[in-house]
Amino acid sequence: MVTNSGTAAGDGRFRPLNEPSPAAVEATPRGAPKAMLWRGSYQRVVAVHDTWRIDDEWWRDEIARRYFVVELESGRRVTIFHDLVRDLWYQQTYEAPKAAAPMGRKRAG
Amino acid sequence: MDLLRLYRPAVEAVSPGHAHLDIRGLAEMAHMEDEAYLRDLQESAVNATGLPLSLAAAETVFAAHAAATVRAQGAVLVHEGQARAFLSRLPVEVLPVSPVMHQRLRLFGLERLGQVAELTLSAMQAQFGREGARAWELANGRDDARIVPKPEEVRISEEVDLPAPAALSEPLIAGTRALLQRALERGELKGHSLRRLDWRLGLESGEQLTRRCVFREPTDDPARMLFALQPKIERLQLPAAAVSVGVTLSGLCSEYGHQANLWQVGPRRYKELLEAVEQLNARVGGPQVFRIVEVQGWSRIPERQLGMVAFGP
Numbered sequence: 001m002v003t004n005s006g007t008a009a010g011d012g013r014f015r016p017l018n019e020p021s022p023a024a025v026e027a028t029p030r031g032a033p034k035a036m037l038w039r040g041s042y043q044r045v046v047a048v049h050d051t052w053r054i055d056d057e058w059w060r061d062e063i064a065r066r067y068f069v070v071e072l073e074s075g076r077r078v079t080i081f082h083d084l085v086r087d088l089w090y091q092q093t094y095e096a097p098k099a100a101a102p103m104g105r106k107r108a109g
Numbered sequence: 110m111d112l113l114r115l116y117r118p119a120v121e122a123v124s125p126g127h128a129h130l131d132i133r134g135l136a137e138m139a140h141m142e143d144e145a146y147l148r149d150l151q152e153s154a155v156n157a158t159g160l161p162l163s164l165a166a167a168e169t170v171f172a173a174h175a176a177a178t179v180r181a182q183g184a185v186l187v188h189e190g191q192a193r194a195f196l197s198r199l200p201v202e203v204l205p206v207s208p209v210m211h212q213r214l215r216l217f218g219l220e221r222l223g224q225v226a227e228l229t230l231s232a233m234q235a236q237f238g239r240e241g242a243r244a245w246e247l248a249n250g251r252d253d254a255r256i257v258p259k260p261e262e263v264r265i266s267e268e269v270d271l272p273a274p275a276a277l278s279e280p281l282i283a284g285t286r287a288l289l290q291r292a293l294e295r296g297e298l299k300g301h302s303l304r305r306l307d308w309r310l311g312l313e314s315g316e317q318l319t320r321r322c323v324f325r326e327p328t329d330d331p332a333r334m335l336f337a338l339q340p341k342i343e344r345l346q347l348p349a350a351a352v353s354v355g356v357t358l359s360g361l362c363s364e365y366g367h368q369a370n371l372w373q374v375g376p377r378r379y380k381e382l383l384e385a386v387e388q389l390n391a392r393v394g395g396p397q398v399f400r401i402v403e404v405q406g407w408s409r410i411p412e413r414q415l416g417m418v419a420f421g422p
Binding site: 013014015016017018019020026034035041042043044054056057063073074092093094095097098 | 253255258396399406407408409410414417418419
């Protein structure tokens with residue numbers, strides 16, 4: 001059991017970081033991004049530098065995303081993903097995960 | 110460009126004498142037919158500039174560009190749904206591809222866009238690569254290009270005439286300090302930092318000396334700006350006394366600041382910091398200062414890797 005730290009729980013003491021933000025993306029029929037709304041104007045995607053997919057938590061709130069690192073016609077690189085469950089597009093900074101989680105502790109008793 | 114921007118802010122300067130303008134909805138607003146509006150726009154531009162002008166409007170940027178290219182003067186409207194038919198008659202030289210590709214298209218007997226459109230995409234791509242695929246799309250009236258107006262650069266200038274001609278650096282520095290403070294109080298710069306400072310000195314002889322400072326880190330602090338500029342002023346060898354000083358600030362960007370490391374202060378400062386944070390939270394309501402902690406650094410889901418925890422005991 002986790003001991004009670006005595007710290008009051010309340011709104012706002014923990015906030016998530018790097019939440020995806022909705023993006024307006026036009027895609028080809030095959031699902032590749034071809035234009036994106038960036039700072040008020042649509043910019044064409046001139047190159048897709050990388051793409052990968054993550055599938056996780058199928059046992060609860062399924063996450064299925066296809067990520068793209070795209071280069072816009074202004075030269076800016078942006079990471080976006082297509083939420084395959086909800087069919088929506090988002091923008092999000094992506095960092096490769098660190099090494100695997102530490103092994104769980106042995107159970108008592 | 111300035112004349113076109115009176116009609117619509119979305120103006121893209123493509124090259125000297127060539128611009129793209131988004132006019133969707135303007136004819137309706139003027140209660141005119143599209144063709145009449147286009148003719149009116151063309152006449153107004155010719156009257157204002159005195160230059161020969163060809164103007165074309167179409168559903169896509171390329172179709173409008175091609176129509177304006179093949180017509181020396183006047184206004185052309187390519188009606189909705191007719192872009193492909195219109196383009197089919199145009200020579201391949203209107204395609205925005207390399208001159209080498211124009212030559213190769215001719216060598217293959219492809220002289221009109223209609224001939225290019227009749228081929229398959231795979232054939233064009235196999236023979237001409239990415240340029241061929243683009244040419245095929247454009248010849249078929251498929252163009253997803255958008256008009257991308259160049260963002261306007263904000264430049265703030267302030268100038269002052271010196272009360273008396275000055276040959277020493279001290280009055281110039283004092284004048285510059287006052288100008289910087291005045292410029293940074295302008296509303297356009299609120300919440301922004303700046304990257305570039307252009308300083309100019311008007312001399313009695315009519316000459317003007319200029320110096321430029323580009324800041325390594327954007328700043329909105331007049332003291333830091335003057336610190337960077339002052340050595341340049343002090344090194345000046347003036348051929349004549351100075352009568353005016355001016356500054357121009359540009360290179361606006363978002364607010365920029367140094368984040369000191371909150372977690373590496375001594376115990377006394379840490380206690381002061383805690384008290385200050387608690388006071389801030391009480392004034393605003395709810396936690397205001399957070400620190401980033403690793404939550405599931407190994408997770409492939411980015412928003413699970415890190416989180417923010419309220420700073421406090």
